[in-house]
Amino acid sequence: MGANGDKRQARCLSMFSGGLDSMLAVCLLRELGAHVEAVVFDSPFFNITEAKRGAAHIGVKLHVLDFFEDITGLVEDPPHGFGGNMNPCIDCHAQMVRRTGELMEELGFDCIITGEVLGQRPMSQNRIALDTVLNSSGYGDRLVRPLSAKLLPPTRVEEEGLLDRERLLGLSGRTRKPQMALAAAYGITEYPAPAGGCLLTDEGFCKRLSDLMAHEGFGERRLLQLLRVGRHMRLPGGTKCIIGRNREDNEAILAMAAVGDLVIEAVTERGPTLLLPGGAVESDDEKRAAEICVAYGAKTAAATVKVALRVNDSYRELEVTVKERDEFVGWLL
Numbered sequence: 001m002g003a004n005g006d007k008r009q010a011r012c013l014s015m016f017s018g019g020l021d022s023m024l025a026v027c028l029l030r031e032l033g034a035h036v037e038a039v040v041f042d043s044p045f046f047n048i049t050e051a052k053r054g055a056a057h058i059g060v061k062l063h064v065l066d067f068f069e070d071i072t073g074l075v076e077d078p079p080h081g082f083g084g085n086m087n088p089c090i091d092c093h094a095q096m097v098r099r100t101g102e103l104m105e106e107l108g109f110d111c112i113i114t115g116e117v118l119g120q121r122p123m124s125q126n127r128i129a130l131d132t133v134l135n136s137s138g139y140g141d142r143l144v145r146p147l148s149a150k151l152l153p154p155t156r157v158e159e160e161g162l163l164d165r166e167r168l169l170g171l172s173g174r175t176r177k178p179q180m181a182l183a184a185a186y187g188i189t190e191y192p193a194p195a196g197g198c199l200l201t202d203e204g205f206c207k208r209l210s211d212l213m214a215h216e217g218f219g220e221r222r223l224l225q226l227l228r229v230g231r232h233m234r235l236p237g238g239t240k241c242i243i244g245r246n247r248e249d250n251e252a253i254l255a256m257a258a259v260g261d262l263v264i265e266a267v268t269e270r271g272p273t274l275l276l277p278g279g280a281v282e283s284d285d286e287k288r289a290a291e292i293c294v295a296y297g298a299k300t301a302a303a304t305v306k307v308a309l310r311v312n313d314s315y316r317e318l319e320v321t322v323k324e325r326d327e328f329v330g331w332l333l
């Protein structure tokens with residue numbers, strides 16, 4: 001309470017994905033008179049476009065926090081293990097709460113909010129483990145889930161009277177109908193379909209990720225960003241080879257090429273752009289990559305195709321025998 005007995009405005013920091021539930025949590029608390037700002041975590045595994053779009057749609061200030069070191073550290077060594085793939089969800093979520101909590105204290109906010117709805121995901125075992133971790137993080141009692149708050153024990157901000165528990169919601173279960181109705185009431189017309197969106201839950205991506213972890217490690221951000229582009233192969237000599245699947249990939253690969261990388265492109269036929277980060281580990285891999293460039297290029301009646309090999313400013317050409325893709329698919333990641 002203020003000196004004259006007025007209740008002061010609650011200040012809430014929202015963990016914000018841009019999904020409908022996270023937008024509703026923000027709108028609900030603003031309706032209750034709170035000042036709300038949002039936080040999203042940036043890393044090579046999550047796309048923050050939806051969060052930016054959602055924040056703009058409902059007009060909430062969005063803080064983007066760099067989560068690279070946090071999440072790569074947890075993928076290398078997850079104290080509570082992985083979910084179905086390389087997703088260390090319990091530790092990742094707890095770390096996001098911790099980082100949001102630190103920002104909350106730094107900026108003088110009162111609590112953290114999330115758009116979580118009780119029972120929406122079948123993860124009761126993880127729920128117990130997660131709550132244990134959150135309680136030990138020091139921010140557990142400042143974490144409010146406004147959409148399900150009435151079904152949960154009161155948090156500190158509710159007990160202090162900063163948030164009126166009676167006006168928070170008691171949603172649960174997998175139905176989306178109440179959320180749709182609320183969206184209409186708040187004038188939210190654009191929201192993405194509920195989906196994972198985290199590449200750490202994607203089996204194909206995780207195959208490439210574990211290969212990177214075993215070879216180059218996670219020290220170079222660019223190599224993690226490149227995992228999202230093109231086809232990936234590990235050649236027999238140990239060289240990493242990235243092959244564009246279309247023009248967009250080829251352009252992305254060229255834009256991400258760095259000093260010392262080997263770039264291979266066909267000269268006399270159409271074909272993909274290949275990137276060997278740091279160059280070929282051995283000369284046989286260089287020859288293999290040149291052959292892959294031709295095998296993944298346009299079908300040709302020619303027996304050989306000329307390819308260009310570039311490292312920094314040096315340029316060479318190589319005449320390569322045309323082979324079938326089948327010879328190389330065993331190296332795909």
Ligand code: SF4
Pocket residue numbers: 046087088089090092093198199200201
């Ligand atoms: S799905 Fe991805 S972003 Fe979400 S908690 Fe799990 S690891 Fe973190």
